[in-house]
Amino acid sequence: MTDLSLTRAGVDRDRVLRLLQEYGVYAGVVVLLLFNFAFTAHFASAENFRTQAVQVAPVLIVALGMALAIGTEGVDLSVGSVMALATSLLSLYLGYGPWLAVVVAVVGGIVVGLANGALVAFVGVQPIVATLALMVGARGLALVLLPQLKDVRDPGLASLGSGDALGIPYLVLIAATLALLVAFVVRRTAFGRQLLAVGDSRPAARLAGLPVRRVLIVVYVCSGALAAIAGVLATARLTASDPTSLGSLMELSAITAVVVGGTPLSGGRVRIGGTVAGAVLIQLLTTTLIKHDLPPSWTQIAQAVVIVGAVYAARERGKR
Amino acid sequence: MLTVTGLCKTFPGVRALSDVDFTARAGEVHALVGENGAGKSTLIKVLTGVYRPDAGEMACDGSPVRFHTPLQAQQAGISTIYQEVNLVPLMSVARNLFLGREPRGRLGLIDFRRMHREADETLRGLGIRVDVRRPLRELGVGAQQMVALARAVAVDARVVVMDEPTSSLEPREVRTLFDVIRTLRERGIAVVYVSHRMDELYEICDAVTVLRDGRVVHTGRLAGLDRLRLVSLMLGREIGEVGREGRTKFSGSHAIADQPVLAAHDLTVRHRLSGVSLALRPGEVLGLGGLLGSGRSETAKAVAGALPVDSGRVVVAGTPVRTGSTPAAIRAGISLLPEDRKSEGIVPGLSVRENIALAALPSLTRFGLVDDARIDRIVDTFMKRLRIKAAGPHQKVGELSGGNQQKVLLARWLALQPKVLLLDEPTRGIDVGAKAEVQALVDELADEGLAVLLISSDPEELIEGSDRVLVLKDGAVVRELTGDAVTEDELMRAIAAVPSGGHDD
Numbered sequence: 001m002t003d004l005s006l007t008r009a010g011v012d013r014d015r016v017l018r019l020l021q022e023y024g025v026y027a028g029v030v031v032l033l034l035f036n037f038a039f040t041a042h043f044a045s046a047e048n049f050r051t052q053a054v055q056v057a058p059v060l061i062v063a064l065g066m067a068l069a070i071g072t073e074g075v076d077l078s079v080g081s082v083m084a085l086a087t088s089l090l091s092l093y094l095g096y097g098p099w100l101a102v103v104v105a106v107v108g109g110i111v112v113g114l115a116n117g118a119l120v121a122f123v124g125v126q127p128i129v130a131t132l133a134l135m136v137g138a139r140g141l142a143l144v145l146l147p148q149l150k151d152v153r154d155p156g157l158a159s160l161g162s163g164d165a166l167g168i169p170y171l172v173l174i175a176a177t178l179a180l181l182v183a184f185v186v187r188r189t190a191f192g193r194q195l196l197a198v199g200d201s202r203p204a205a206r207l208a209g210l211p212v213r214r215v216l217i218v219v220y221v222c223s224g225a226l227a228a229i230a231g232v233l234a235t236a237r238l239t240a241s242d243p244t245s246l247g248s249l250m251e252l253s254a255i256t257a258v259v260v261g262g263t264p265l266s267g268g269r270v271r272i273g274g275t276v277a278g279a280v281l282i283q284l285l286t287t288t289l290i291k292h293d294l295p296p297s298w299t300q301i302a303q304a305v306v307i308v309g310a311v312y313a314a315r316e317r318g319k320r
Numbered sequence: 321m322l323t324v325t326g327l328c329k330t331f332p333g334v335r336a337l338s339d340v341d342f343t344a345r346a347g348e349v350h351a352l353v354g355e356n357g358a359g360k361s362t363l364i365k366v367l368t369g370v371y372r373p374d375a376g377e378m379a380c381d382g383s384p385v386r387f388h389t390p391l392q393a394q395q396a397g398i399s400t401i402y403q404e405v406n407l408v409p410l411m412s413v414a415r416n417l418f419l420g421r422e423p424r425g426r427l428g429l430i431d432f433r434r435m436h437r438e439a440d441e442t443l444r445g446l447g448i449r450v451d452v453r454r455p456l457r458e459l460g461v462g463a464q465q466m467v468a469l470a471r472a473v474a475v476d477a478r479v480v481v482m483d484e485p486t487s488s489l490e491p492r493e494v495r496t497l498f499d500v501i502r503t504l505r506e507r508g509i510a511v512v513y514v515s516h517r518m519d520e521l522y523e524i525c526d527a528v529t530v531l532r533d534g535r536v537v538h539t540g541r542l543a544g545l546d547r548l549r550l551v552s553l554m555l556g557r558e559i560g561e562v563g564r565e566g567r568t569k570f571s572g573s574h575a576i577a578d579q580p581v582l583a584a585h586d587l588t589v590r591h592r593l594s595g596v597s598l599a600l601r602p603g604e605v606l607g608l609g610g611l612l613g614s615g616r617s618e619t620a621k622a623v624a625g626a627l628p629v630d631s632g633r634v635v636v637a638g639t640p641v642r643t644g645s646t647p648a649a650i651r652a653g654i655s656l657l658p659e660d661r662k663s664e665g666i667v668p669g670l671s672v673r674e675n676i677a678l679a680a681l682p683s684l685t686r687f688g689l690v691d692d693a694r695i696d697r698i699v700d701t702f703m704k705r706l707r708i709k710a711a712g713p714h715q716k717v718g719e720l721s722g723g724n725q726q727k728v729l730l731a732r733w734l735a736l737q738p739k740v741l742l743l744d745e746p747t748r749g750i751d752v753g754a755k756a757e758v759q760a761l762v763d764e765l766a767d768e769g770l771a772v773l774l775i776s777s778d779p780e781e782l783i784e785g786s787d788r789v790l791v792l793k794d795g796a797v798v799r800e801l802t803g804d805a806v807t808e809d810e811l812m813r814a815i816a817a818v819p820s821g822g823h824d825d
Contacts, residue, residue, distance in 0.1 A: 209650035268669040
């Protein structure tokens with residue numbers, strides 16, 4: 001790096017790509033923010049930021065669990081259905097008090113995660129197939145428990161969904177806390193290291209005596225629990241339980257956030273900061289296009305471009 | 321035939337090749353040797369168009385050439401045979417041989433009859449007899465390599481580059497390979513031969529070029545160069561020094577305790593092991609000899625819990641160990657350095673530091689949190705003790721050379737303070753310097769009272785490294801060599817003297 005004479009065109013290109021891989025997602029967020037400050041009316045208001053943050057919170061929480069699953073070279077497709085199951089359980093058990101209902105909802109997510117993890121770790125089913133089964137199953141169960149949309153009238157939940165502390169919505173505080181917690185687990189705990197080793201080279205991890213199965217199960221349990229929390233928060237914000245549509249296509253949004261954030265699908269690496277930025281980037285992109293009166297189809301096309309860009313950058317890194 | 325002069329290639333931070341001259345002549349087998357990191361692979365990649373040189377000239381048949389892609393090099397008649405065969409395993413031998421240039425009949429369809437006949441002729445011409453209709457993957461690795469070679473010859477290659485072609489071959493396959501190489505030589509093809517195995521070089525090569533630190537330190541006929549001199553050129557050490565130390569770094573004998581620390585009884589795995597028993601005492605190096613597929617690696621894996629056994633017991637220091645569970649074996653003090661370093665050993669994306677700490681993590685944490693200070697101390701100790709050459713503890717292990725990767729793995733296991741260390745081919749594919757260091761380390765560990773099981777397909781290493789050798793054949797122990805009988809001759813005899821027959825060539 002110090003010897004500039006070594007820097008040739010080829011090296012330069014590699015470095016640019018590597019930088020793009022590492023920091024591209026943050027740059028994207030900054031560019032979109034600057035664009036909006038300059039060209040979008042009413043963008044630079046506290047109220048707008050609040051809305052954006054509240055909207056991004058559930059996706060972000062789900063994406064945290066997804067990042068862990070992808071870090072083990074897996075994926076969790078059941079997250080959207082877990083959100084639906086959580087909302088069903090929540091409204092079903094609301095009669096016993098909001099706290100108990102929330103606990104039951106999260107336990108529901110953990111049970112689905114256990115099933116996912118057991119299928120992946122013990123039965124040896126590929127993650128995409130195992131979680132696809134649970135994706136269908138959990139959504140079905142959610143609809144059996146609560147066949148149609150139901151209002152959720154509970155002052156506690158309502159304040160969770162729309163209240164704030166020091167001007168910051170609870171939803172955002174919870175999402176930020178969880179992000180920090182997951183980042184801490186990945187970086188600082190033995191479990192985090194083992195997770196990365198399992199994702200990078202499973203035979204090596206097994207021969208090194210790591211508890212590979214336990215790691216996989218805990219990862220899917222975390223993913224299920226986080227998705228259930230996201231389901232609870234989304235219900236609280238909407239003040240209604242809608243197991244038909246809540247969380248649908250959430251798995252794809254979460255995977256998008258993780259991939260755009262620079263976590264490779266091949267496992268062995270988890271970037272929590274990137275995942276947060278990825279979720280924010282997609283949210284800002286959507287907002288930008290909507291505020292400029294472009295039809296929603298444009299949003300999807302723009303998302304596709306961002307995903308392809310992120311995958312391209314990741315591919316170049318992998319090839320070297 | 322192929323000449324390069326003044327070749328330079330620099331990677332960020334490393335000068336891989338500086339001012340290298342190299343000539344491959346027609347009808348000559350030219351050995352290219354050097355330690356890992358000497359620049360062999362870089363030179364090959366430049367010759368075959370994978371890398372572009374920063375400076376220097378290349379000439380093919382006297383006319384200057386420049387390759388921008390491997391395809392251009394191939395069109396100029398330069399073929400490469402890699403360790404891993406680059407063919408299509410599901411297609412037939414003949415299809416592989418003619419891939420991309422199949423003989424066409426009328427209507428533009430593949431003329432299978434002609435293809436099979438020509439394939440058969442080509443292979444026969446090289447002295448290889450296989451059924452060309454069979455899918456390639458049914459052939460052994462050796463035969464697959466022959467097909468790759470035949471393909472290279474069939475596409476009118478004039479220069480064939482072989483990168484450690486014998487590393488996964490059995491002795492008999494090596495013989496066939498050498499016959500093919502001799503045929504190539506007679507046909508006036510220039511062969512560039514890269515290998516770590518001294519015996520092979522002297523058997524098959526005419527000329528040699530020694531690379532060290534990206535420079536050519538010697539080039540000339542091989543016949544006039546004695547082995548010691550060649551080793552000293554590669555290592556950059558003086559002859560007296562090497563001579564005094566012997567060819568392997570083993571001292572030979574250790575103070576061995578009376579009571580075995582590890583005892584395995586009647587380990588049986590269907591089709592792979594039948595009733596293997598062994599006992600290993602502290603301070604002892606027990607060698608496992610035998611041909612490829614004789615059950616050496618399987619024995620080590622069964623003892624380490626990495627291969628579930630149908631029956632059999634493993635006892636460490638008087639306590640039975642649950643078989644078929646790696647964590648149980650590790651808790652009991654058994655560590656296995658696996659044969660396949662790249663896919664079963666290292667975790668390439670993690671740093672040197674995290675790779676070393678990986679197995680010992682549970683004991684290096686407080687309430688599930690990683691104790692960074694203690695890890696740093698351990699990593700620092702082992703990086704110094706094993707002389708691991710890395711940019712720092714945070715470099716990714718995937719970027720290190722083979723020898724250093726192996727040392728990182730050794731450090732991972734030593735950090736656990738095991739009672740029994742199972743080493744499966746600890747020096748395979750690593751450079752001479754690192755090999756000597758690993759061998760010296762094995763000796764040192766045995767002296768410190770560790771029980772070591774050593775598996776090696778290099779007879780010299782096995783004999784000089786071990787106090788005692790068990791010879792395996794078809795998954796069973798056929799002979800034990802002890803005391804004065806621990807010699808290469810006895811080992812060969814033990815392998816050859818098996819009454820099952822078929823190996824009497």
